[in-house]
Structure formats: structure tokens, C-alpha cells
Amino acid sequence: MVQAKVAAMKKLINDPQDVVAEALLGIEAARPEVRVDHANRIIYRRDAPRTGKVGLVSGGGSGHEPLHGGYVGLGMLDAACAGEIFTSPTPDQMLEATKGVDSGAGVLHIVKNYTGDVMNFEMAAELAAADTGITVESVVINDDVAVQDSLYTAGRRGVGVTVLLEKLVGAAAEKGRSLPELVTLARAVNESGRSMGMALTSCTVPAAGKPTFELAEDEMELGIGIHGEPGRRRVPLRSAREIAEQLMEPILADLEFTSGPVIVMVNGMGGTPLIELYLMYSEVAKIMEKAGVTAARNLVGNYITSLEMAGCSVTVLRASEEWIELWDAPVNTAGLRWGI
Amino acid sequence: MVQAKVAAMKKLINDPQDVVAEALLGIEAARPEVRVDHANRIIYRRDAPRTGKVGLVSGGGSGHEPLHGGYVGLGMLDAACAGEIFTSPTPDQMLEATKGVDSGAGVLHIVKNYTGDVMNFEMAAELAAADTGITVESVVINDDVAVQDSLYTAGRRGVGVTVLLEKLVGAAAEKGRSLPELVTLARAVNESGRSMGMALTSCTVPAAGKPTFELAEDEMELGIGIHGEPGRRRVPLRSAREIAEQLMEPILADLEFTSGPVIVMVNGMGGTPLIELYLMYSEVAKIMEKAGVTAARNLVGNYITSLEMAGCSVTVLRASEEWIELWDAPVNTAGLRWGI
Secondary structure (H helix, E strand, C coil), X not given: CXXXXXXXXXXXXXXXXXXXXXXXXXXXXXXXXEEEECCCCEEEECCCCCCCCCEEEEEXXXXXXXXXXXXXXXXXXXXXXXXXXXXXXXHHHHHHHHHHHCCCCCEEEEEEXXXXXXXXXXXXXXXXXXXXXXXXXXXXXXXXXXXXXXXXXXXXXXXCHHHHHHHHHHHHHHCCCCHHHHHHHHHHHHHHEEEEEEECCCCECCCCCCECCCCCCCEEEECXXXXXXXXXXXXXXXXXXXXXXXXXXXXXXXXXCCCCEEEEEEXXXXXXXXXXXXXXXXXXXXXXXXXXXXXEEEEEECCCCCCCECEEEEEEEECCHHHXXXXXXXXXXXXXXXXX | XXXXXXXXXXXXXXXXXXXXXXXXXHHHHHCCCEEEECCCCEEEECCCCCXXXXXXXXXXXXXXXXXXXXXXXXXXXXXXXXXXXXXXXXXXXXHHHXXXXXXXXXXXXXXXXXXXHHHHHHHHHHHXXXXXXXXEEEEEECCXXXXXXXXXXXXXXXXXHHHHHHHXXXXXXHCCCCHHHHHHHHHXXXXXXXXXXXXXXXXXXXXXXXXCCCCCCCEEEECXXXXXXXXXXXXXXXXXXXXXXXXXXXXXXXXXXXXXXXXXXXXXXXXXXXXXXXXXHHHHHHHHHHHCCEEEEEEEECCXXXXXXXXXXXXXXXXXXXXXXXXXXXXXXXXXXXXX
């Protein structure tokens, strides 16, 4: 038997340096709708580029699965660039993905607002303009109401709305909408959604080998970022009911959600069991009802995670009837699948 | 603000006694395809009973979500009975569910081999025969190769095959197959699948308030049950590659899997992130390729869990072309959804 290097931490991995590369092998083996460029660490929709369709490219640090690679496929992304854990992919990866999905209709970069991601996607867009003549547009997502400026980010961070945006804009791209139309839609979706998260425990980046931060047994972190970066405040552990209130209050105060239906997501950070997420959804639903907010659609589960962190986030997105139709449109990815 | 009782453990809950009842409220609020009988803790397919269709009833202790409530809906179960965490539902619940899904075509009980579940489902079937005239048949699932007899179980435990069986038999029931045909199919599926699991960490039952067992920082438990009950042996922590070998070797030794396609599931125990499960799938796929086993379909994710336990299980099921067709048939549940 080959002697593998065993990490001094409790993870299903081989060498900490190989986690991303080996997970990409697994995604390629498991998912028929994608192909993987291992040299560039890009997950492509198997049939990309699609003639006449705008190419949708996202990407970011790994460790947030199913985001982004698990959202590649019919009705969502054409390509996702995987960085190291919690580390932006490089401009070269993004440029390569841009070239790989362009069919002449242009490419939209979907970027979470983290300084590294934003800078590298900007550079990739400049390289694409200089070298290839591909028309590239970008949308930067900044839905996290927890903090203004933080570790890794100027302005608000991009979190849960990313999942909903990739679904809605993916459906619109599938219907043949033009790049300018998709840019308008993407910016409108970003402006219509708000999120906030919290952590019960830290996570451990494999290459670091120790928890990103420490939380006492009776503490939790409110407003946590998806890389374990600090949130609003560290507070005593509270009940699910109070946690739901403390997440929903800043979301509902930041945007008016009563004028039409919303899509709501109760998202697990990776280490929280589904029974607790459903319990949280019950609390969130009660708060929404009291506030006159109507959930037309919802997601409850692990959709944008922070490795094995225990905790959750809530995202609320104001959605028109047209957006609900985009939501219901067929999707075939590892993370979201229906209608196919 | 209401002062809720806060558990001395890191969970998104209110009172430990209310976890199951409150999670059922969340499932009801989130999922349009089900309705919930809260008094009896039964999740029903919204349109049950379906005229002419055999009713499929499962159930068991809570804490394994999405199993079983997350598999209620078109193409899978008609009803699931939720017990307390890791505790069998009562015969009364099962009898009520049986009555609730019968349309005259009979009812199949899908039972995992744990002493409490088996005994209570037997009693429910006897009560149904005595009181109602409903024809009830049962299948008991015992796919876990790890141990013969264990805490809570005489014989092998019922684990991962349950998920695949509920999908395949659910699809066949949807097509209008008779109760005797479904019994034959269910037993054949059970006999064609094998599973084994492992844990990196324990889980904590809310009402107990402390971990079910203790594992040292450099230890793991091979052959763990889904309630944290002991497995084959406690061994030093190993690499994902070696863990995959130690799970697959007993599975492949127990049944011949090379004569046709298989359906394979790499299942997370609740607290393991998806990036690790994909990495595990890569190792499992390599072992299968070497052994001449061909995966026609797969699942990678959290499908039968043990609260927030970190770890995984592997299930391999020999599947005919007809079973692959049943697998691909439409399903609309919280846990599995496609074709709809």
C-alpha cells in the first residue's frame, strides 16, 4: 500500500496540498454534465461553448462547494475557475475559461466582492480585451449586510446571492438573452438580495492545519464571512429563534421586501446538519410572515459553504414573476437540478 | 424577546426536546410537495393517497436527514414517520401513516434493520391487518457489511441502500406496479447492495447534550453505524486513499459487482464538506475501475446522515438496465429531484 502523508487533522484528504486537484478528479468522475481542465483547474460545461449563447464564467477560492464548480451545467454556469482553498484563482485561469466558453456572443464574469477575486477578474477581462477581442462584462456581487469593509474586502462581501444570481442569469442566458441584457439582469439581482451569516464553530484550512479562528464553547460569531473572517460581533450562544432574529433584522432593515414575492435561502456552512437547517427555516418563515414577506421559492441546505464550519446564513431576494419563471427553468448541475 | 432555553452545545436549536417537532414545521413551510401531520409526526406526500397506487411508508429515528422525510414526494415515498432523534417511531405512527396512504392497492413498509424499527413496523402491520383490512408487506434492509449483530441490531444494519431502494421502488410504484411486484423488487434491491461507513468525529444527540462516543484526535472508527454505534474497529487516522480502500474492500468482497453496471453513493455523515466527499469519490472511482466495476449512476453528498458526525459511507448497488431506468425516472423530493 502506498504510504500517503496523513494530515494532523480530521479530514477525508490525502496530502493537504492536493485537496483541490483531487476533488476536481472526483467531480469529473461523478458528473456527466461537466469536463475538467486539470492543468488550469477549470470546470467546463461539457458542451461549452454553446453557439450563440453568452458564456457565464465564475470562480473563486475552493472550500465553498457546491459553489462554483457544482453550478456548472445547463441553466447555470459555462465554466468555474477553482482557486486554492479560500484563495482567488489567477487571471490566467479566468482568461483561459473566458476563451473556452466564448462563442462570439460575449462572456459575463460573475464575481464575488473579495479584493483578490475582483482584481484578478478585472485583469482577466483586460487581457481578454487586449489579446482576444472577446467582449467581457462583469458583475460584482456584494449582498452581505453584516459589515462594510472587512478582511479581504472593500465594501460589502459577496455571499449567498451568488447562488441565486447564477441560477437566474444562467436561465436567462440559456434562453438566448444578449450580454447587455444579462448584465442588466445580474446587476438587478445583486441589488435585490441581501444576506447575513453566523458561525458556531471555525473551519480548518487543510494547508494551515489549525482552525482559522477560535470560538469558546458558549460563543458564536454573528455576521461571519465565508472564509471565517470576522463578522459583526462575537456574542454568547443563543437559541435558533434568536439567531434567526439577529440574521433577519439587518436583512429586512436594509431593503424593502414586502412589495412582491421573494426567494429565500437558509444555507448551511458545511458542518451543520439538515435537521437544524429545517428548524432554522421554520424560524425564518415565522419572521417573514410577521413582516409581511412572502416566500415564493426557497432553498434549504448546503449551497455556499466554508469547509466544515458549523453555522448558517440567510439570503432573501426580491423576485418578480419573471424571475420566478427563470428560477423554475430547467437546471442540471451537481448543486441544483430540476426540470431535466 | 422570549427567553428560549439554550442548550449547552453548539447547535441551531431552541429546546433540545423540540428539535424534531420544529424541524417538521420547517419542512412543511419549505416543501410544497408534502404536508405534515404534526400530532403523529408523519410527513405525507401532499396528494396521498393516490388512487390505484401502492402506498410506500418508511420511517425511523430522526437525525438522518434528508432520510426519510426528505424522500417523500412524487417518485419516492408516500409517507415517512419521524421518531425522536435516533429513536424508532411508534407502531401507532406507522399504523396511522399506513391508513393515510392506502388507496386499496396495499402498503409497503420500508424498514431499516434496527431492532426497534423492525419490532414497531411488525406491530403496525399486525394492527393494520386486525383493524383495517389493509394489505401490508414489509422489506427489511440490511446492507451494512461492517458488522454482524451490533448495538441496536440483530444481523446486519440497514444503511445506505435504503436511499437507493426508496428511489427505485418509488419509481416502480409510480408506474403502477402491484404490491407483490414491489416486494419482489425491494428484496432484490436489498440483496444487490452493500455499504460501509466510517467516522472521524462523534455526533451529539441534543437531548443527551454530550458526544455519543469519544474519538481521539488521531483516531477514526471504521464500520460505524448511523447512530454512532461501534463499528469494526477504532484505528489510527488514515488518508482518504486508505479509507476508501478499507471501505471498498469489504464491500467488493461481499458481493460480485462486475457483471453489470452499478449505482454508487459516496455519502456524507452530516459534518463532512462536499469538497472532501468529491475527493473520496475520486478514490472510490479508482478502486472500482481497478476492480472492473462500472458506475452507471452516482450520488455524492449528504443522503443518510448522523447529525453533524464527520465521516462518510460508501454504497454500491448492482443495477440492471431496468433499474437504471427506474433510477432516471422523475423524482420530486427535498433530497432527490430530477425530471420534474
